[in-house]
Amino acid sequence: MIIIKVMGGLGNQMQQYALYEKFRFLGKEARLDISWFEDAAQQENVLAKRELELRQFEDLRFETASREECAALLQVRTGPKAGKGKGDVLSGAAAFWRKVKRKLDPASDPHFFETDMYHPEIFSFSDKYLEGHWACEKYYHDILPLLREKIRFPQSRNPQNVRTAERMEAENSVSVHIRRGDYLDPENAGMFGGICTDAYYEAAMDYVQERLAGAHFYLFSDDTAYLKEHFRGEQYTVVDWNRGADNFYDCWLMSRCRANICANSTFSFWGARLNGREDQLLIRPAKHKNSQVIDPERMHELWEGWTLIDEKGKVL
Numbered sequence: 345m346i347i348i349k350v351m352g353g354l355g356n357q358m359q360q361y362a363l364y365e366k367f368r369f370l371g372k373e374a375r376l377d378i379s380w381f382e383d384a385a386q387q388e389n390v391l392a393k394r395e396l397e398l399r400q401f402e403d404l405r406f407e408t409a410s411r412e413e414c415a416a417l418l419q420v421r422t423g424p425k426a427g428k429g430k431g432d433v434l435s436g437a438a439a440f441w442r443k444v445k446r447k448l449d450p451a452s453d454p455h456f457f458e459t460d461m462y463h464p465e466i467f468s469f470s471d472k473y474l475e476g477h478w479a480c481e482k483y484y485h486d487i488l489p490l491l492r493e494k495i496r497f498p499q500s501r502n503p504q505n506v507r508t509a510e511r512m513e514a515e516n517s518v519s520v521h522i523r524r525g526d527y528l529d530p531e532n533a534g535m536f537g538g539i540c541t542d543a544y545y546e547a548a549m550d551y552v553q554e555r556l557a558g559a560h561f562y563l564f565s566d567d568t569a570y571l572k573e574h575f576r577g578e579q580y581t582v583v584d585w586n587r588g589a590d591n592f593y594d595c596w597l598m599s600r601c602r603a604n605i606c607a608n609s610t611f612s613f614w615g616a617r618l619n620g621r622e623d624q625l626l627i628r629p630a631k632h633k634n635s636q637v638i639d640p641e642r643m644h645e646l647w648e649g650w651t652l653i654d655e656k657g658k659v660l
Contacts, residue, residue, distance in 0.1 A: 598616065
């Protein structure tokens, strides 16, 4: 059995679910471990408690793994003497020898951690607990049509969403996601800052305007005041009405657009992935984190059909 840990915000949850569907597509038994959302101790480093937002989708079905099934696969103890989170792995000498075995024979470890952009070896696994974000499009690019069928948003009760979606369908609409908020915090800026620069967005908008006559830009952000100050004109619409739990519908509106300009954010990646138009334009930053070394050839292989633009505004 393959068990995939689900954690993080909506975009990460959708990626973990997508990997689950990929294993099922390959004929393998797979389940999701959702215990991270049930155990507050596992979220102690998260600023705001996360919810399992996959349940917001309309009739989205998936099989979950019990704590006992996770423990059996990971070979950990359960019960009153077990530790929190991942459980008490073995103790003392047994734990030491397990670590030695893991280093000597990594394939024998039942717990696999994502450490690279793409791990093709995971598809050869039969019994493994997988932990990671799985953002790379190559994991599930071939089943995106299936995912679009399964990931369905419930009907919005806000008529403004309905009217905006209809308008998006009728024009050369472009979603633009600008993530600020937590990316401006000192603890995150070093990793995620300086990637989606003004030069990035200017180049992305120019790229779209050269290909779509009369493009209209729909702007999405966690800082709508910034958008209203910096983007003025009839060609812009700031989407500022989906607040709180309704923020979910920003992703839906992004998916209704003709083209998508993404931030280095899984939220806007999924707004673009759920865009099923055959003539879509997909644009993303050349890297997601500052720890990445940009390799255009590899990125084009891993993100088929996407246009890559770096922080200097260069199309790669």
